Amino acid sequence: MADIWPVYEGREPTRGEPWLSLPLEDAIALFELKPLQFISDSSRTPRFGPQDRDLSLFGYKHVVVEVYEDESRPTDWKAGFYRSPVPPKDAFNRILRYTLGPILGEANVLRVEHVPSTDSRGRITAKVTVVLAPDALQRITGDISLSAVGRLQNQLAAMGAEGTPILQYATEDELAHSD
Amino acid sequence: MPILNPEHLLAQADQLATPPAIGAPRQADLKRAVSATYYALFHAIVTDVADQVAGIGQRATPQYALVYRSVTHRRLSELCENIVKQKLPDKYKPFQPQGGFGPDLLAVAKAFTDLQEKRHSADYDPLYRVTASDAKLTLQAGRTAFNHWRNVPRARRRLFILLLAFLSPVGRN
Numbered sequence: 482m483a484d485i486w487p488v489y490e491g492r493e494p495t496r497g498e499p500w501l502s503l504p505l506e507d508a509i510a511l512f513e514l515k516p517l518q519f520i521s522d523s524s525r526t527p528r529f530g531p532q533d534r535d536l537s538l539f540g541y542k543h544v545v546v547e548v549y550e551d552e553s554r555p556t557d558w559k560a561g562f563y564r565s566p567v568p569p570k571d572a573f574n575r576i577l578r579y580t581l582g583p584i585l586g587e588a589n590v591l592r593v594e595h596v597p598s599t600d601s602r603g604r605i606t607a608k609v610t611v612v613l614a615p616d617a618l619q620r621i622t623g624d625i626s627l628s629a630v631g632r633l634q635n636q637l638a639a640m641g642a643e644g645t646p647i648l649q650y651a652t653e654d655e656l657a658h659s660d
Numbered sequence: 661m662p663i664l665n666p667e668h669l670l671a672q673a674d675q676l677a678t679p680p681a682i683g684a685p686r687q688a689d690l691k692r693a694v695s696a697t698y699y700a701l702f703h704a705i706v707t708d709v710a711d712q713v714a715g716i717g718q719r720a721t722p723q724y725a726l727v728y729r730s731v732t733h734r735r736l737s738e739l740c741e742n743i744v745k746q747k748l749p750d751k752y753k754p755f756q757p758q759g760g761f762g763p764d765l766l767a768v769a770k771a772f773t774d775l776q777e778k779r780h781s782a783d784y785d786p787l788y789r790v791t792a793s794d795a796k797l798t799l800q801a802g803r804t805a806f807n808h809w810r811n812v813p814r815a816r817r818r819l820f821i822l823l824l825a826f827l828s829p830v831g832r833n
Contacts, residue, residue: 600777600780601776601777601780601781613793618793618796618797621797621800622800622804623800623801623802623803623804623805624767624804626797626800626801626804627767627770627771627774627801627804627805630770630771630773630774630801631744631766631770634744634770634773634774635744638745645737645741645773645774645776645777646777647774647777647778647781648774649790649791649794650791650793650794650797651791651793651794652791652793655791655792655793656791658684659789659791
C-alpha cells in the first residue's frame, strides 16, 4: 500500500491524515511516480523550503507518496517517500476521479474538477464537478448518483473536510457555453 | 388537501429540467428544478412524520400543522448526516440499529444532505450555475430517494422519526 500526503513547505510539512491509502500500483499510475523520485527512507520525514517558518498559509505545495515496507514491491521500488510531479490541486482532482470513476463508470467520466468552498453551515468542503462523456447521462441511474454522493462525502470527510460537498455534473459542451 | 404532493413537485422539476425546443435552458428553470426536487423529498418525509405523530386522519387540524411545521430543514439534515456517517452521538448509540440503518434509509440520508446543499446554492448563490445534465441527474437521484423512502421498513421509519424528534444536535445537549 501507499499513502498520499499533501505537503506544505516550511517547518510543518503535514497535518492530520494522508489524503488516501491505495495499492502501490495505483499510486504509481495516478501520481506519475518513478523510482528516481525517491527522496528519503521511511524514518526521515521529507521537508521542503525554509525550515524556520510556518508556510502553511500558502497552501499545499507538493504531493509525497509514502511506500510501505511490507508492500510486495517490484525490486526497483524501495520503502520510503517519493515526490510526485503532480501538483496538489491536480492530485486532489485525480483522487476524486479515482474515487468516483468506478461508481459512475470510467467511460462516463472524462475528468473531475473541484473548487474549495464552504457548505450552507460555513464548514469547509468542496464543490466537485464531474465532466461527463457526451452520452453518459442515460447510463447513470439515480442509485448510481446516490452512491457517488455517499462515496464523495466519505472521501472528503476522510481528507479532513467537515462540510457537505456539492457534486455537480456537466458535459464539455455545457462547460463551454457557461457564460 | 393543501399538503404539497411530492410527486407533483417531482413532475414540476421534470418540466423545469427539460431543455426548451429552442435556445439554451434558463438558469431560473434549472435552479427551480433543483429546488423542487429537494422540496419533494423534504415534504415526503415531513408528511410521513406528521402522519405518524399527529395521525393521517388529522391532516386538516392545527395539531397536524403544528407537528408539520416543527420539523426543520436543519434538524433533518443533521440527522441525515449522522446516518450517512453511520455514527450517532454517544448518547444515542443504543438506538443505532444492529447492522446499520439499512440501504433505503442510507440512500435517503445521502440524497437529503446532497439535495439540501444544492437547493441552498441554487436559491441563494449567484455564482452557482446548474447545467441541464446536473438538473436531470439531481432529479433522478431525488426520485430514487423518494422511492427508497417509501421502501424504508416501518420499524426503521419509526426509529427515524423518534430520532428526528428527540435527537439533540451534537454539542447542544
